[in-house]
Amino acid sequence: MPVRSRRIDASRCGVASFLYHPWFCRVVCRLGRSRARQLAGWVDEVAVHGATVLDVGSGLGQVAHELRGRGHRVLTLDPRYPPIEGGPHLWGSAGSLPLADASFDVVLFCFVLHHMPAGYHLAVLREARRVARRQVVLLEDTFASNYELRRTMFFDSLLNLEFARHPHANRASGGWLDLLRDAGLGPHLHWERKVTAFGVFPMRQALVLGTVP
Ligand SMILES: C[S@@+](CC[C@H](N)C(=O)[O-])C[C@H]1O[C@@H](n2cnc3c(N)ncnc32)[C@H](O)[C@@H]1O
Numbered sequence: 001m002p003v004r005s006r007r008i009d010a011s012r013c014g015v016a017s018f019l020y021h022p023w024f025c026r027v028v029c030r031l032g033r034s035r036a037r038q039l040a041g042w043v044d045e046v047a048v049h050g051a052t053v054l055d056v057g058s059g060l061g062q063v064a065h066e067l068r069g070r071g072h073r074v075l076t077l078d079p080r081y082p083p084i085e086g087g088p089h090l091w092g093s094a095g096s097l098p099l100a101d102a103s104f105d106v107v108l109f110c111f112v113l114h115h116m117p118a119g120y121h122l123a124v125l126r127e128a129r130r131v132a133r134r135q136v137v138l139l140e141d142t143f144a145s146n147y148e149l150r151r152t153m154f155f156d157s158l159l160n161l162e163f164a165r166h167p168h169a170n171r172a173s174g175g176w177l178d179l180l181r182d183a184g185l186g187p188h189l190h191w192e193r194k195v196t197a198f199g200v201f202p203m204r205q206a207l208v209l210g211t212v213p
Pocket of ligand 1: 056057058059060061062063077078079080081092093094095109110111112115116160
């Protein structure tokens with residue numbers, strides 16, 4: 001099922017969502033640099049050296065920039081934002097990737113899927129599986145109790161300044177594993193742990209892998 005409409009591209013990522021000015025985006029990028037380094041390090045742990053990576057929902061492209069610094073070849077794809085640091089970019093949507101089968105070692109979703117309605121997740125992951133040669137990598141905000149879910153929803157809205165249209169389509173790690181299996185991938189929970197996002201906000205995050213059989 002293609003996910004093309006602007007309504008589905010509902011994520012308004014960060015302060016930059018309503019302040020598209022390049023200067024402001026650069027400030028946001030600078031503030032998010034250490035986060036991007038950390039995320040890229042996590043992806044680097046599971047990707048083969050020099051992997052080709054499709055970064056779906058790349059936002060301002062900081063994670064892609066850091067991954068390039070680690071020797072990976074990254075194409076960013078986002079319906080809304082261009083990568084601030086440059087690099088090859090496709091305007092597009094996760095549900096219908098204009099790319100050949102098995103054309104990237106890794107298809108990466110870095111805190112993207114819970115910004116899309118849950119009913120689209122399976123179609124999006126099937127499309128990712130088509131394009132991936134080795135792995136689909138998910139970084140997600142997860143939860144282990146109703147309290148953690150509420151807390152995550154609150155901080156996620158706050159960090160993204162997205163209070164009205166955020167679908168909050170979070171899943172527990174087991175839910176992501178089931179979904180990857182349904183998409184035809186070999187699911188594996190690489191880790192799940194409590195973190196302090198931006199050094200302040202208590203969250204639970206997981207790195208979930210779907211291996212192409
Ligand atoms: C919270 S931001 C994450 C940005 C980046 N991955 C990061 O972690 O810094 C979510 C991103 O998902 C993108 N997005 C929303 N719907 C999408 C869709 N259907 N296909 C691809 N990207 C989408 C948004 O434009 C936004 O850039």
